[in-house]
Amino acid sequence: MFVLITGASGGLGRAFALECARRGCGLYVTDIDAQGLERAAVGIRRQYGVPVETYACDITDDSAVDGLIQNAQDKGIAIGMLFNVAGLDFEGAFQKRSFNDLASILRVNIEATLRITHKALKLRDEKRDFYIVFVSSLASLYPIPLKATYAASKRFLLDFSIALGEELKPQGVHVLALCPGGLSTREDCLQAIAAQGFWGNATTNAIETVVCRTVSKSLRGKTLYIPGLVNNLLRFGARLVPPSIIARMLHKRWLQAQQQWLSIGNQ
Amino acid sequence: MKTIVITGATSGIGYAVCRAFAQMRWAVLGVGRSEATCGAAERKLREEFPGADIRFFPCELSKQTEIIRLGETLTKTLRDDFGGRLDALVNNAGCVRNYYTTTEDGYETVFAVNHLAAFLLTEQLLPALVEAGGRVLVTSSQSHLGTKVRWGDVMLTRRYRPLFAYKQSKLCNLLFAQEFNRRFAQSGVRCYGIDPGLVNTGIGEKNTSGVVKLFWRFHKRRGVSADTSAKTYAHVITSDDADSLYYGQRGPQRFSRQVNGENAKRLWALSDRLCGTSF
Secondary structure (H helix, E strand, C coil): CEEEEECCCCHHHHHHHHHHHHCCCEEEEECCCHHHHHHHHHHHHHHHCCCEEECCCCCCCHHHHHHHHHHHHHCCCCEEEEEECCCCCCCCCHHHCCHHHHHHHHHHHHHHHHHHHHHHHHHECCCCCEEEEEECCHHHHCCCCCCHHHHHHHHHHHHHHHHHHHHHHHHCEEEEEECCCEECCCHHHHHHHHHCHHHHHHHEECHHHHHHHHHHHHHCCCCEECCCHHHHHHHHHHHHCCHHHHHHHHHHHHHHHHHHHHHHHHC | CCEEEEECCCCHHHHHHHHHHHHCCCEEEEEECCHHHHHHHHHHHHHHCCCCCEEEEECCCCCHHHHHHHHHHHHHHHHHHHCCCCCEEEECCCCCCCCCCECCCCCEHHHHHHHHHHHHHHHHHHHHHHHHCCEEEEECCHHHCCCCCCHHHCCCCCCCCHHHHHHHHHHHHHHHHHHHHHHHHHHCCEEEEECCCCECCCHHHCCCCHHHHHHHHHHHHHCECHHHHHHHHHHHHHCCCCCCCEEECCEECCCCCCCCHHHHHHHHHHHHHHHCCCC
8 A cells, every 4th residue: 555645855754654564565655855755765775674765845736746646546555644844833923924834824724635536536546445534733723823724724634634534534534633742853842842841742653753753643533542641631621612712822831932932043 | 002992982881981991001992872971081081180181973873874973983083093803892882761762873872872883883894893803882781670671662662661672782781792702702702791889970861751750860879880891801901811692780690581592593684683793
């Protein structure tokens, strides 16, 4: 079985690629960063000896994604599982970002994700079940001032994924939404976690455990995975408190975290 | 003029080793992580030792493409200015991570930086080392004792524990030294593992947080200064009869029984595969 992974050259995408390779799956990976994608592919082949096909492209470009699909069909790659990992966020308040930045969050997190999903379903082997994982976020569970666009885009993915899962269930398609807290993916993420202090560490999940459980849960047909006890408690708490109050609390927290982060960045 | 390459040279033990050899008038080629830290270390050393030949090369040792580029730059520098001879290579750069992280090559960061980088850089510089009958030193640690390589999962993708990752990488350093000597001792190059002792450096505070950082902040105070530790490196590199594998402040030291031929060969084969080399 081949697994299609977007955003596979770094962070969570690369972690999923490694996990699937460890389980012996073939990989069909894409990312906008062609060099990074190639390096990760080389490392994965050396470690696990599985076939790794790469196709670097910008998934916000419709014809590029057609190329991605066509390439798979030409090479006879049958996809059994799709990981929608590619995503985007910019730090900073709504008015501090250009509109273009904000629009690109929606283009990548929502539009491109739906595009890939729509087209990749054509690559499925009808005789076998198909598995889709959407990477939403812990941020999807609350309205978050200063991360408003990002959090709302992840909320879209969460609701969409639950609805799509129900819709496609009769056709043997299983859809899982993953809502992780902080993950130790890149240097700047490690810094961001440190900047958030106690809550940063408390909501951070071990990435190696998250990817392993995500794959297992998806294969078992689960629809939602929120890693970590603290995160599940936060989710439960969020249901009891009105959104406007949560927003006020989170606003305070992110103001502090961003100041902290900026001061680390300037050191 | 004798030449020495030192990684992790901008602070801690590496910087102290730079000072020791600049004082002896060796040409010091330091490797650090960024332009900024390299520039600062270079300036400070040149101020302290005017007239000494000190050069720094920035390289992100977690990336294999960068290590290969560094190997080419160093080889060219050695060829152009020092007759292609390298008298000592000190693989000292090391790191600790709070969490499981991977490099751009998809390898666990601590394993990649502490072991694989040393393996690949030594492979790159072997011809220059052979030319001079040089010595290779690897910064290992007493923490390699009481641990084993987790062969089924070297990258520690299951239950990642920061301290275990560090200990395993330090055991790998000694395994590397052992197998290196089996292969290359007859060509006049020898490799040693060094136990720097507990040294008061910042290793446990870079890119870590919470408990690890706090622990290290207090623990390191009991350590010796990096300059004391640098003496061990200088002794092993300059002495005529260093024929043990593992040296500490008081001379040759006992090492783990895990450091044996079988494990060493196995790690070597794995490292070759992960670096795409035939070292």
